[in-house]
Amino acid sequence: MRFDFIKCHGSGNDFPMIDARAVSLDDATWAWVAVALADRAGTVGGDGLLLLTAGDDAHDFGMRMFNADGSESETCLNGLRCVARAGFAALGLERATVRLKTSHASVALDPALAPGVMTIREVAGPVDLDVAHWPMRTGAAQVVDAVIPELGSNRRFTAVAIPNPHLVSFVDAVDEDELVMLGAGCEAAPDWLPNRANVSFVELRGADALFVRTFERGVGLTDSCGSAMAASTYAACRTGRLAFGTQATVFNRGGLVRAEAAADGMVRLSGNATYDYAGSVEIVGSVAGPVQITQTFAVETAAWRAAVAAMAD
Incomplete structure (x- = not known):
């Protein structure tokens, strides 16, 4: 063919x-x-x-x-x-x-x-914070800057679907081995996360810039994931690390986009x-x-x- x-x-x-x-x-x-x-x-x-x-x-x-x-x-x-x-x-x-x-x-x-x-x-969204829709069975309706015990990690994550499901953790420096370990655990489709999820580590770089590294569902560690950049921008605003309505530059291994998240859950990317x-x-x-x-x-x-x-x- x-x-x-x-x-x-x-x-x-x-x-x-x-x-x-x-x-x-x-x-x-x-x-x-x-x-x-x-x-x-x-x-x-x-x-x-x-x-x-x-x-x-x-x-x-x-x-x-x-x-x-x-x-x-x-x-x-x-x-x-x-x-x-x-x-x-x-x-x-x-x-x-x-x-x-x-x-x-x-x-x-x-x-x-x-x-x-x-x-x-x-322009995509609105984001969905209700993890029951994934489903992610952790006993919580939302996960915002919180530990997910089922992951076996002490890192705090924010769960955002846009509409792909993402787990976003803000870190001082990306540890790729740890990211792969957590991503592979989600990729295995455990009982608590049967449809899997994308996992991202995000570094803050100044007042209006992020660096995102993602283990992408169905792909693995990838140089770039657009929905992860959108989810990370929203998660940064939702947790007070960025202000809603502020344009940010979001970098990854493959390049960058301009991004802006609104309080109503809509996210704009320009790239x-x-x-x-x-x-x-x-x-x-x-x-x-x-x-x-x-x-x-x-x-x-x-x-x-x-x-x-x-x-x-």
Whole structure:
């Protein structure tokens, strides 16, 4: 089975993206495609698979995101910007309402973060603090800056769904070994957390900046996770570390976004939607074959790298 795709990334969160508006495949087949294309040892690689899907009466277009293990996520905010860019180009739009798996989001073109960087603003939420909806069975209705005994850690976490479930802990310095240990424990889908969760350690960097490191459900330790950056921004405001309505810069290993959380639970992210190349690939069995590259986007790829280097200084 051959697929045309675009290799893209939002803040270093990279994906193959397929225009699936006219493609009819069942969920099991899309999961198979995601595993083959996202394989880091294969010819494409990525944190998962993005699909641009058809709209309906309430949505201009839709988005689906399959993780590298084939599981489907509620959303991916870094990936949403890339899908939004594709949807805008396909439909001649500059703003849209996008259908997600369990919710929707608003997206719009935004002034460039830096010269040559395609930038899109997305508004997601409201966040959900009721952990019974995950479900997370800890005996508490909400977890805000509190220890979760079931995790086996003394760290304090804030539980936020946007709509992906996130456990956010503010730390003096990120300990990746500890983060992987806690993330892997959640990834094992214990009885108290059957649908798993993303786990993030967050460093405060000055009055209006955060650094987020995430063990992402279905992916593992990742350089970037958009919904984790949104959840971390809201958690910082909810716990008084940042002020609601204040724009923050949120860094990760892959880049950065501008973020702002409102008291009503809505979170705005503004970040890049960068294309690396377009191509096609044949999947045989569970393996993606050689990629035939049809177009490269070297100028915008270089613009993003330059922007990250400048903003990190």
